[in-house]
Amino acid sequence: MTETISAFDVLVTSPGRNYVIVKITSSSGLVGWGDATLNGRELAVASYLRDHIGPTLVGRNPGNIEDIWQYLYRGAYWRRGPVTMAAIGGIDLALWDLLGKTLEVPVYRLLGGAVRSRVLTYTHASGWSQAELEDAVDARRAEGFRAVRAQFGVPGLDMVYGITRDAEYEPASRGSRPAEETWDAGAYLRHAPEVLMGLREHVGPELHLLHDAHHRLNATQAARLAKELEPVDLFWLEDLIPAENQELLRRVREHSTTPLAIGEVFTTIWDCRTILSERLVDYIRTAVGHAGGISHLRKILHYAEVHQVDGGPHGPSDVSPLSMAASIHVGLSTHNFGIQELMGYPKLTTEVFQPGYTFTDGYLHPGEASGLGVHVDEEAAAAFPYERAYLPVARTRDGAITDW
Ligand code: KDG
Numbered sequence: 001m002t003e004t005i006s007a008f009d010v011l012v013t014s015p016g017r018n019y020v021i022v023k024i025t026s027s028s029g030l031v032g033w034g035d036a037t038l039n040g041r042e043l044a045v046a047s048y049l050r051d052h053i054g055p056t057l058v059g060r061n062p063g064n065i066e067d068i069w070q071y072l073y074r075g076a077y078w079r080r081g082p083v084t085m086a087a088i089g090g091i092d093l094a095l096w097d098l099l100g101k102t103l104e105v106p107v108y109r110l111l112g113g114a115v116r117s118r119v120l121t122y123t124h125a126s127g128w129s130q131a132e133l134e135d136a137v138d139a140r141r142a143e144g145f146r147a148v149r150a151q152f153g154v155p156g157l158d159m160v161y162g163i164t165r166d167a168e169y170e171p172a173s174r175g176s177r178p179a180e181e182t183w184d185a186g187a188y189l190r191h192a193p194e195v196l197m198g199l200r201e202h203v204g205p206e207l208h209l210l211h212d213a214h215h216r217l218n219a220t221q222a223a224r225l226a227k228e229l230e231p232v233d234l235f236w237l238e239d240l241i242p243a244e245n246q247e248l249l250r251r252v253r254e255h256s257t258t259p260l261a262i263g264e265v266f267t268t269i270w271d272c273r274t275i276l277s278e279r280l281v282d283y284i285r286t287a288v289g290h291a292g293g294i295s296h297l298r299k300i301l302h303y304a305e306v307h308q309v310d311g312g313p314h315g316p317s318d319v320s321p322l323s324m325a326a327s328i329h330v331g332l333s334t335h336n337f338g339i340q341e342l343m344g345y346p347k348l349t350t351e352v353f354q355p356g357y358t359f360t361d362g363y364l365h366p367g368e369a370s371g372l373g374v375h376v377d378e379e380a381a382a383a384f385p386y387e388r389a390y391l392p393v394a395r396t397r398d399g400a401i402t403d404w
């Protein structure tokens, strides 16, 4: 007898930070789990799932993953956008997890099998001063990482996104409204080359160094930074300019050979079209959950492969361990997968998510458990109710809001 979807549920939980989890139960009693978390907008996705699209799935064949994807995307009058695509992504992940469990194979085998034995990963290190940054990078190296994203303070500013003196860094802060920071692109541009050159001298040539500008520069500033950072030999320079203006990256490319990465806020293949077809970046950063799930990320990566662009999916703490696992399955089975971000999670998350993927010697492996290989503890999830939290906003010195 053909399997059907017998129940569709959404869990919102906050074990250290907020997550939206999709639960799909099949008529044979198996459960597939997916991640639909959208940092700072979690409840909008939960409502989209619960109130609008979840009820349309009950009774369908959960193995028709591509048809369900097309039904939810093409069948809707209102397409695209982060809420829609995170919701579709959560469902897609849950369906792949369920199919793997039904066939008793890990998801990477359903995607064509392994094309590599392990997936290179990078993590974060930050320090306000040069010495603090070097200590933080050394600590991550000692844990086995071969690639580290380095963020640092800027003289004259009180706060800079991505830097903390706390032991555990979480980009979204709890409270009724976002924190506000001051941003000064000139001060940052004067400081960044010196810090990153110093860091390169400190770590030597082998360690991969990455840096993220969080879309805060204009095209002229971006070209200047990329050019000045060439001697640092970065693995990539990320999110230089606001992502909507993809054509402006042509200016940056004309002036520099520093490898570029962009795309963590893109949600469909159409958002990536210009930068991929013109090879305006070296790495595309779309996240498996935010960009419509495994089914859609694979299409983006295949399109990137045609243009010699590699994948480097987003993996901060707001991409839950379910998305992290899915991304590693995609990484193991997709030829042009370059690197996976692994920021790490607040300690409490392991009470809700017990992932089967492993980290060894700077590389990740998804494991051999059926499906995505992440156990979700529903009782633990219920013990951590949603808490409002936001990413900060930044203003320039005259008080105007800056780009993210
Ligand atoms: O939700 C978005 C943040 O987690 C994001 O700012 C982190 O830029 C980020 C990154 O590269 O991980």
Ligand code: MG
Residues within 6 Å of the ligand: 212, 214, 238, 239, 264
């Ligand atoms: Mg980033």
